[in-house]
Amino acid sequence: MADPTQAAASLENLPLFAENGGNGSGDEWGDTHHSLSGPGQTDLRRSLQARLASASAQRGRGSVPSGQHARRADDDLTALERNGGVLRPMSRGGEVDWGLVRAYREQAADQLAHALRSREGLDDAGRRELGRSIVVELLADHAERALTKGLPIITPDEQIQLAEAIMAALFGLGRLQPLVDDPGIENIEINGHDNVHLIYDDGRIVQGPPVADSDEELIETLSFLATRTGTNERPFSPSNPRLHLRLRxxxxxxxxxxxxxxxVAVIRKHRLTDIGIKELVDLDMLSPAAAAFLASAVRARKSLVVSGAQGAGKTTLVRALTNELDPMERIGTIETEYELHLHDMPDRHKRIVAWEARPGSGERGPDGRAVGEITLDDLVFDSLRMNLSRLIVGEVRGREVLPMFKAMQSGAGSLSTTHAHSARAAIERLVTCAMEAGQHVTESFAYRQIAEHIDLIVQIELVDDSHSGGKRSRYISEIIAIEPGEHGLPAVTDVFQPGPDGRAVPGTPPIWLGDLERVGFNPRLLDHGGVP
Incomplete structure (x- = not known):
């Protein structure tokens, strides 16, 4: 095989099909497919042309015509041939032979892993280029052997589709890729390989296509994705049967x-990433008064927690609020899996450090921790040496609340999210999460931390009327301020409270309103229904 570090040859140059002049587009993979086209190396092109001449001569001696199948007489078949040989003939929009794609992916992944051992530090672009070269060579080699053995010849369009499918399986999500690429799909629910439901942003629930040929293949795909995350691989096996993963x-x-x-698997897509608070006002998620209040609170370094149901838009609101900060402010984010993606927006955040926890393997070290595990607590400790202006801890589902408390203790202006059905219920939720950490955390300790270190809790409602012909809507219903009260318990002020339609309207100003005025907030926005 030619050196895969050379530039990948265009698929049109593969030996069996160059003389046909085809140029399939592979549009089935959408705008985000992994194209194999690229500038060909001269030596590689000459080698492919030589193979083409050999292939043409083989045809002249009575090889199987294009699109037809021949009997296989020998027993020396490769794993690919035993798995189906080649892509089934198809027209535009036809189905890909995913069994064949899977076999190619396995070979390509093995070769790629071997090649990367001597190329440490190769970036994503370099990995993809290396993968392209490997896929091209695999296809060329198999095509040459197919002619020799009298196996079928596929068309240029089919060849392009096969290569795109292999690249999607190797670097993308394989059969899941078209679903993830669909901008209207918000959630993908998989309950077995052939029981797939797609939840659209308008609330529709539609039966989706199978995402694998069997449950075993689905598990294999999930395991492959878990080990292909780059620097932070996740175990997924009988000894580690739960997987939480950020996709590319x-x-x-x-x-x-x-x-x-x-x-079972669920994929939740983040459709709104590079977004500001004004865009959320345009989407009717909150009023201009509430937007100005929250943006000023963040600039005034108030610590807040956003609460709501799953899919309510909590992470989107936190992302929008942090995008209101000065791009030169030094901030850090700590998450179990990257969701905020502030580090992917260098124009908005020029001085950011983003950490992601690591679950570790199933083995336990002498200290009782999983080998290789990096916890949120570890990351908070590391963050104290990073000259941060503020630290943001992502979603709190359990004992992550303790690192959140530590982040709020180390510096003002932290943000986080949690699940609760009301702002006041969020307080109880955080107490419960804290007590899950062990007997050393008491109820009074948890209440005291909330009272002393959380300034605001923002509640988001998710209303789904799609079942009755309506639509799904998300909006802020409450904003409460918290201060230390009697006996260390939180004292609550309803700064914004539900109006007649459930949406937040101004209530009682917080006692620290002057802090917001110093960063430009107009206090009259809290009067007269939010109109200055």
Whole structure:
């Protein structure tokens, strides 16, 4: 095989098909497909042309015509041939032979892993270029052997589709890729390989296509994705049956197997990433008065928690609020899986440090921790040496609340999210999460931390009327301010409270309103229904 570090040859130059002049587009993979086209190396092109001449001569001696199948007489078949040989003939929009794609992906992944051992530090672009070269060579080699053995010849369009499918399986999400690329899909629910539901942003729930040929193949795909995350691989096996993973496009995947009757996975897409608070006003998520209040609170270094149901838009609001900060402010983010993606917006955040926890392997070290585990607590400790202006801890679902408290203790202006059905219920939720950390955390300690270190809790409502012909809507319903009260308990002020339609309207100003005025907030926005 030619050196895969050379520039990848265009698929049109593969030996079996160059003389046909085809140029398939592979549009089935959308705008985000991994194209194999590129500038060909002269030596590689000459080698392919020589193979083409050999292939043409083989045809002249009575090889199988294009699109037809021949009997296989020998037993010396490769794994690819035993898996189906080549892509099934198809027209535009036809189905890909995913069994063949999977076999190619396995070979390409093995070769890529071997090649990367001697190329440490290669970036994503370099990995993809290396992968392109490997895929091109695999296809060329197999095509040459197919002619020799009298196997079928596929068309240029089919060749392009096959290569795109292999690249999607190697660097993308394979059969999941078209679903993730669909801008209207918000969540993908998988309950077994052939029981897939797509939840659209307008609330529609549609049966989706199978994402694998079997549950075993689905588990294999999930395991492959878990080990292909780059620097922060995630274990997924019978001894580690739960998987939480950030996909390359920023979507979040949660999966379980071996502890459920069938493998289960949910992919939640983050559709609104590079967004500011004004855009959320345009989307009717909050009023201009509430937007100005929250933006000023963040600039005034008030610490806040955003609460709501799953999919309510909590992370989107935190992302929008942090995008209101000075691009030169030094901030850090700590998450179990990257979701905020502030580090992917260098124009908005020029001095950012983004950490992601690591679960570790199933083995336990002498200290009882999983080998290789990096916890949020570890990351908070490291952050104290990073000259940060503020530290943001992502979603709080359990004992992550303790690192959140530490972040708020170390510096004002932190943000986080949690799940609760009201702003006041969020207080109780955080107390419960804290007490999950062990007997050393008491209820009084948790209440005291909330009272002393959280300034605001913002509640987001998710209302789904799609079942009755309406639509799904998200909006802020409450904003409460918290101060230390009697006996160390939080004292609550309803700064914004639900109006007649459930949306937040101004209530009682917080006692620290002057802090917001110093950063430009107009206090009259809290009078007369939010109109200055």
């Amino acid at each position: 496009d920023g979507s979040r995947l949660a999966a379980t197997a071996w502890i459920t009757p069938r493998p």
